[in-house]
Amino acid sequence: MLNANWAVPVNEEDPAACFGTLLSALLTVLPVAAHAKMVVTVQGPETVTDTRYEYDQAVIRLALEKTRDKYGNFLIQQTPVGQNSHRSLLTAVNGLYPNYVVKYSMSSKLPEGLTAIPFPVDLGIVGYRVAFVSHETKEQLKQVKSLEDLKQFEVIQGIGWLDTDILEHHGFKVRDGGDFDAMFTMVALNRSDLFLRGANELLGEWRTHLVIPELTYDEAISVYYPLPRFLITSDKNTELSQRVHEGLLAAYEDGSLLKLWEEKYLPSVDFADLKSRRVFRLENPFLQGLDPSWQKFVYQVEGEPTQ
DSSP states (O other), rough: OTTTEEEOOOOOOOOGGHHHHHHHHHHHHHHTTTTTTEEEEEEEOOTTTTTTTTTHHHHHHHHHTTTTTHHHHEEEOOOOOOOOHHHHHHHHHHTTTTEEEEEEEEOOOOOEEEEEEEOTTTTTGGGGGEEHHHHHHEEEEEESSHHHHTTSSSSSEEOOOHHHHHHHHTTTOOOEEEEEEHHHHHHTTTSSSSSEEEEEHHHHHHHHHOOOOOOOOOEEEEEOOOOEEEEEEEOOOOOOOHHHHHHHHHHHHHHHHHHHHHHHHHHHHHTTGGGGSSEEEEOOOTTTTSOOGGGGGOOOTTOOOOO
């Protein structure tokens, strides 16, 4: 029997192309959906190898499960493959899907029409940035002794990522990359130097990009800046916002959120071995004015040296 949290893909590009498949899925899920009080849309992967949103989806499901008794059953669907971060923000603003919710690197200002659920769903770990690089660049990074040394390397980041603004604020040269998978190839071929990723993302993305023979990852340095990521949604989705916030707090209090975090992220954090790196700490100037209460939920990395 299907549960009321079964995920259904949605396709905004060519609904007719998959009509038969969707019709079959909808007919199967119809008895369940009839009992679901809330349909929630989550972010699907940007590419077929993209695993970044699996944790987000699991966190949202966990929050909804924790509040099932109060708010009722739910049904989760996801957006189609191919929607990047910039487009996902437009999707949230335009309200294309029911109760669309997506993770967002917070700043003190949100686009008009959106609201943030004030909880750092990554527990702050994504602020520890580590680099995919070429073998040549990896050798060069072993000689980095100062922040000024590090700024000699070009960083590539996705279009619309707050990381770009933070790094440029501190004097880094940053190139925008429009295709997620292509950025791994760019650094592997020395067309850019550093592709910075969260310590929690390193292991999974390394495994899925082993097919790029020139690609490797740096083991010498890390860049840290506070980067709380909240779930955001349309400000019209008041019940969803309240429900997910209550669910996140409940899951944090009973330990189930940390258990999920450790299951999904701790192997990669251990693999990144932050305590063996020179960590350069940067201010995030775009958090000024943001309620700092999120900081009490940040995961504490043990034995991590600072610069």
